Each structure stands twice: as C-alpha cells, then as structure tokens.
Amino acid sequence: MTDATVVMPMSRLVERVLNAAVCGRRYVLGIAGxxxxxxxxxxVGIRDALNAHAGSVIAEIAPMDGFHLxxxxxxxxxxxxxxxxxDTFDVSGYLETLSRLxxxxxxxxxxxxxxxxAIEEPTPSGVIFDRHTIAITEGNYLLLDDLRSGSWSGIRKLLDECWYLDADRNVIEKRLVRRHIRGGMTLAAAKAKTRQSDLPNADLIAATKSRADLVLQAYNGRYHAIAQ
Ligand SMILES: Nc1ncnc2c1ncn2[C@@H]1O[C@H](COP(=O)(O)OP(=O)(O)OP(=O)(O)O)[C@@H](O)[C@H]1O
Ligand SMILES: [Mg+2]
Structure with missing residues (x-):
C-alpha cells in the first residue's frame, strides 16, 4: 500500500457504476487482476449492492473463468x-460472447x-442474462495487450470501464497455496503450482495494471483506490 489511497466504500463504487451506466444498452464493467x-x-459485492440499491435485479456477473478450456x-x-x-482459455469464445452480451x-x-x-470445469449456460442492464465481467486477462497472447487485446474495447484489483504478491501466494490444498494437492505440489504457474501469470497481469481506469486494493477490510 502507498500513502496515496482513498477509501472506496461499496456505496461509492455503486454510485460510480450507476452514473456511468446510462449508455442506452447493457453496460459492461470489467474487473481484472x-x-x-x-x-x-x-x-459479488458490487452485483449485490447494485441490485439492493435498485430494488430489482439489474446486474449479473459474466466470469471470464467460464471460458476455461x-x-x-x-x-x-x-x-x-x-x-x-x-493460452488455456477460449479467448475467441470470450470475445464473441462478450460482444454479443x-x-x-x-x-x-x-x-x-x-x-x-469443485470439478474445475466450465458449466455451459451457467447464467442467463436477460433484463440485466449491467454486466460485470471479471478475470485475469481482461487488460492483456500482448500480441503473443492471441486476441486478448480485443477485450479492452468491449469494456465501458475496467477496474484492476491489486493484492500483495505474498497475500495471493498464501491464498493460492491454500486453494490448491483444498482442491486435493499436497503442500509441495500446491507450492510448486503456485510458484511455477500462478505467480508468473500474476506478473504478466501486473504489467497490464496501467490500462485500468481505477486501481483498487483491499486493506483492513475496505477497498481503497490507489493513485497510479
Ligand atoms: N478483501 C478480502 N479480504 C480477505 N480475504 C479476501 C478478500 N478478497 C478475497 N479474499 C479471499 O481470497 C480468496 C480469493 O478470492 P477470490 O476467489 O474472490 O479471488 P479471485 O481474484 O476471483 O481469484 P481467481 O482469479 O483465481 O478466480 C478467497 O478465499 C477469498 O475469500
Ligand atoms: Mg475468481
């Protein structure tokens, strides 16, 4: 954390989305990180707060994770x-479905x-958008702009706004090891998967942070906007 931070309560994040989501079609908020x-x-926090504020279901989540191969x-x-x-995602499927959404x-x-x-597999048609006016698409590679990485660079222009949720490397490392162990790995295998695969991915993603409209980090139970 740097000193240049501003607390962003959920109400302020909701207000930011509602003020921007007046575009005459479904508004797409990206959350990368x-x-x-x-x-x-x-x-989930933003979706639930938007729906509670509206008193009806206006927002739903469109996870990038649904496009895992x-x-x-x-x-x-x-x-x-x-x-x-x-390169382990169906990026053209994501691009095409996001454009349709x-x-x-x-x-x-x-x-x-x-x-x-639980089964580490996608569920086709896991969620249906219909009357939702706000879609929140969240995932790792939304801001990737690397020609070697295929068509990820086409995603950014489909996002009306994109936030980047940052977290300290040691925090995500602990969370990932815990998650892999919960998924059935030994401690050694969980550490190896985290160091050899997840953390290099995290470094690649960190290089995309400057393309975000807003950088957030959770600290002491609250989200903070980080000045870039
Ligand atoms: N602000 C927070 N404070 C404490 N724990 C948190 C916070 N945010 C997330 N976590 C915990 O960190 C873990 C990862 O959170 P989450 O699944 O939302 O991350 P993610 O960015 O969606 O991960 P992935 O990219 O792998 O899908 C979960 O166990 C979650 O409960
Ligand atoms: Mg996730």
Missing part, C-alpha cells in the same frame, strides 16, 4: 499443467458459461 486477488468476491482439451494439447495461463437488447436472453471450481 491477478489470481486470488479477490475479483470474484468484489464482483476443458481438462480434456488441455490434456490433449499438453497444457493441463499450465491451466490458468492466457454488450450489443444484444436488454430483455433478449444471452447465455454465459460459468466455472465450477
């Missing part, structure tokens, strides 16, 4: 050990895949 930074938790596909292409890397008139259904962490 390294693995285990807390993107899913922040997305299946374990069978990753195994066949020798990428299973690197699951979570930029943004342009389909509110009220017409758009199916979005979710990710089931």
């Amino acid at each position: 390294p693995p285990a930074a807390g993107k899913s938790r922040l997305s 299946s374990n069978a596909v990753l195994r066949a292409s020798g990428k299973l050990a690197r699951k979570g890397g930029p 943004r342009s389909t008139p509110v009220g017409e259904p758009v199916a979005w895949p979710t990710f089931d962490r």
